[in-house]
Amino acid sequence: MSDFPKFVEIHEEGPREGFQIEKKVYPIEERIELIDILSDSGLKRIQVGSFVSPKYVPQMADTGELFQRIKRVDGVKYTALWLNDKGFRKALTAHNVDIDPRLLFYPSDTFSRQNNNASSLEMREKQRDWIRLYKAEGLTVDAAYVMTAFGCNFEGDIPQERVLDDFRFLLNLCEEEDIPVPILIIADTMGWGNPEAAKRMIGALRDMAPGARIGMHIHDTRGMGLAIMYAAMSMGVDMFESSIAGLGGCPFAGHGHARAAGNISTEDAVFMCQELGIETGIDLDTLIAAALKTEAIIGAPLMGRVMHSGGLKSYRQGK
Amino acid sequence: MSDFPKFVEIHEEGPREGFQIEKKVYPIEERIELIDILSDSGLKRIQVGSFVSPKYVPQMADTGELFQRIKRVDGVKYTALWLNDKGFRKALTAHNVDIDPRLLFYPSDTFSRQNNNASSLEMREKQRDWIRLYKAEGLTVDAAYVMTAFGCNFEGDIPQERVLDDFRFLLNLCEEEDIPVPILIIADTMGWGNPEAAKRMIGALRDMAPGARIGMHIHDTRGMGLAIMYAAMSMGVDMFESSIAGLGGCPFAGHGHARAAGNISTEDAVFMCQELGIETGIDLDTLIAAALKTEAIIGAPLMGRVMHSGGLKSYRQGK
Numbered sequence: 001m002s003d004f005p006k007f008v009e010i011h012e013e014g015p016r017e018g019f020q021i022e023k024k025v026y027p028i029e030e031r032i033e034l035i036d037i038l039s040d041s042g043l044k045r046i047q048v049g050s051f052v053s054p055k056y057v058p059q060m061a062d063t064g065e066l067f068q069r070i071k072r073v074d075g076v077k078y079t080a081l082w083l084n085d086k087g088f089r090k091a092l093t094a095h096n097v098d099i100d101p102r103l104l105f106y107p108s109d110t111f112s113r114q115n116n117n118a119s120s121l122e123m124r125e126k127q128r129d130w131i132r133l134y135k136a137e138g139l140t141v142d143a144a145y146v147m148t149a150f151g152c153n154f155e156g157d158i159p160q161e162r163v164l165d166d167f168r169f170l171l172n173l174c175e176e177e178d179i180p181v182p183i184l185i186i187a188d189t190m191g192w193g194n195p196e197a198a199k200r201m202i203g204a205l206r207d208m209a210p211g212a213r214i215g216m217h218i219h220d221t222r223g224m225g226l227a228i229m230y231a232a233m234s235m236g237v238d239m240f241e242s243s244i245a246g247l248g249g250c251p252f253a254g255h256g257h258a259r260a261a262g263n264i265s266t267e268d269a270v271f272m273c274q275e276l277g278i279e280t281g282i283d284l285d286t287l288i289a290a291a292l293k294t295e296a297i298i299g300a301p302l303m304g305r306v307m308h309s310g311g312l313k314s315y316r317q318g319k
Numbered sequence: 320m321s322d323f324p325k326f327v328e329i330h331e332e333g334p335r336e337g338f339q340i341e342k343k344v345y346p347i348e349e350r351i352e353l354i355d356i357l358s359d360s361g362l363k364r365i366q367v368g369s370f371v372s373p374k375y376v377p378q379m380a381d382t383g384e385l386f387q388r389i390k391r392v393d394g395v396k397y398t399a400l401w402l403n404d405k406g407f408r409k410a411l412t413a414h415n416v417d418i419d420p421r422l423l424f425y426p427s428d429t430f431s432r433q434n435n436n437a438s439s440l441e442m443r444e445k446q447r448d449w450i451r452l453y454k455a456e457g458l459t460v461d462a463a464y465v466m467t468a469f470g471c472n473f474e475g476d477i478p479q480e481r482v483l484d485d486f487r488f489l490l491n492l493c494e495e496e497d498i499p500v501p502i503l504i505i506a507d508t509m510g511w512g513n514p515e516a517a518k519r520m521i522g523a524l525r526d527m528a529p530g531a532r533i534g535m536h537i538h539d540t541r542g543m544g545l546a547i548m549y550a551a552m553s554m555g556v557d558m559f560e561s562s563i564a565g566l567g568g569c570p571f572a573g574h575g576h577a578r579a580a581g582n583i584s585t586e587d588a589v590f591m592c593q594e595l596g597i598e599t600g601i602d603l604d605t606l607i608a609a610a611l612k613t614e615a616i617i618g619a620p621l622m623g624r625v626m627h628s629g630g631l632k633s634y635r636q637g638k
Contacts, residue, residue, distance in 0.1 A: 223587035268542035303543035
């Protein structure tokens with residue numbers, strides 16, 4: 001009936017996803033301190049920032065400096081986002097960036113143009129260039145994302161077939177370019193998903209690419225984030241991207257209310273795994289400290305739940 | 320594999336659960352206005368307040384007046400909570416209360432004493448008196464709750480067997496007293512549940528009482544509320560108690576942080592049902608208006624998500 005993984009890998013996106021959607025630029029010292037707490041939690045991958053145009057995303061202008069000043073913990077990968085060649089070059093030459101080569105697919109043409117200034121089909125074709133660029137740098141593609149996999153604020157519901165079509169294109173591309181199939185990431189960029197839609201998508205993707213690893217990037221825009229994660233785990237999905245305190249959201253995703261657009265909260269996700277008996281290697285108390293630090297930085301109540309209610313350990317030990 | 324119901328009944332608990340945990344007493348006019356919006360949403364059952372000691376729960380002292388002043392909509396039941404004979408008598412004699420006779424079981428002895436000033440076993444035995452009291456008034460027992468069904472802040476994890484034992488006691492009681500088996504409500508009073516624990520409980524309860532209807536009262540204390548509801552619906556559970564804007568929590572449940580203790584949010588629950596193709600008969604936009612009204616009354620950001628992000632209708636229609 002269900003096929004829960006024994007271990008789930010959680011990638012922290014808060015420092016990048018979280019602060020870019022807020023209008024303010026938060027002090028770099030505060031963000032360094034936050035990343036340093038996250039580094040101590042047992043998380044193995046933290047997306048520190050993005051190398052994108054400071055004109056459009058001024059909050060990320062100091063990403064290079066951030067990478068220089070954080071305390072690196074052995075075994076943790078500190079990654080960055082880039083959207084074009086220029087950003088990639090910046091990431092390559094910046095200090096201490098763990099490059100995680102990725103491919104991006106956009107079944108929504110409008111969002112593709114908003115986020116990349118290129119059509120869906122142009123973006124598809126560009127992925128071949130990216131593969132070659134990564135190859136030329138001696139890098140292997142780590143993950144391939146299909147964005148707005150369930151729906152898009154600009155285009156409405158995204159039919160499953162369009163998403164599968166992008167993944168199919170990717171699989172062919174991997175064959176043509178003779179590279180291993182990367183992790184296939186179903187990204188619910190704008191929070192249109194639900195647990196049953198996720199299960200249908202995962203099932204169809206498994207049929208198409210039986211050996212591939214599947215991951216999810218989930219936004220909790222409408223409260224179903226952990227239900228989607230639970231449903232995905234019940235089908236064996238073992239990699240999720242989340243955001244400390246539930247921060248986040250893409251600044252170009254057309255959300256009316258930024259605060260509502262956040263990712264699933266890292267600490268809530270880890271707590272759920274613990275309660276389901278799934279290992280994550282992550283310490284909940286450290287995450288809660290990081291979430292409270294995040295709330296202090298933002299200066300407004302954030303959407304994470306366990307950060308406010310606490311886990312159950314103290315209750316269990318206290319009897 | 321799964322057995323989703325076609326229709327799910329949602330009972331609104333916000334006006335009672337929501338305002339009793341807050342330290343303030345909110346103006347009755349505001350609460351009347353909120354209940355009147357809820358009445359127009361299509362909800363068929365709204366718990367308006369409780370007839371409990373104004374000494375311990377001063378926020379509910381005006382419940383009688385509230386019942387007199389709300390606009391009653393045909394087909395909607397306006398219910399109240401009581402915990403003892405005195406409260407029940409008040410409810411019976413108050414104006415316009417739709418009495419929904421219920422039974423309460425407490426597998427946690429400590430919580431039973433906190434909430435009722437009686438031990439678990441005393442509370443069990445008292446349920447026979449309640450059945451007879453209801454009978455004497457010509458009333459049929461509507462629902463039987465087993466509280467803190469997954470865990471208790473005072474006693475830690477509650478073993479499934481203790482919960483089933485209470486339900487078994489109830490089933491025998493129904494036979495002895497010759498009354499139909501009421502809805503069996505698994506109440507996660509303090510937010511210790513998770514979707515798998517819920518499924519195991521529902522499965523075991525089904526085995527024990529194959530014909531009985533099962534409902535759930537879920538708190539979203541740690542972010543898994545909708546995941547639990549989703550899991551329960553996948554096993555055919557078709558009755559849930561929830562709270563507008565995610566307000567709520569029992570004042571005697573020993574939560575450190577009141578705001579974190581809320582029920583699942585009614586509007587988020589209804590939205591999830593809509594997205595899963597499950598009917599509720601409830602209008603989401605009206606619920607969102609009610610949730611925003613609730614936030615205005617409380618004067619602080621509340622935990623509901625869809626109330627902030629909006630549903631998907633306008634995006635879908637806008638294309």
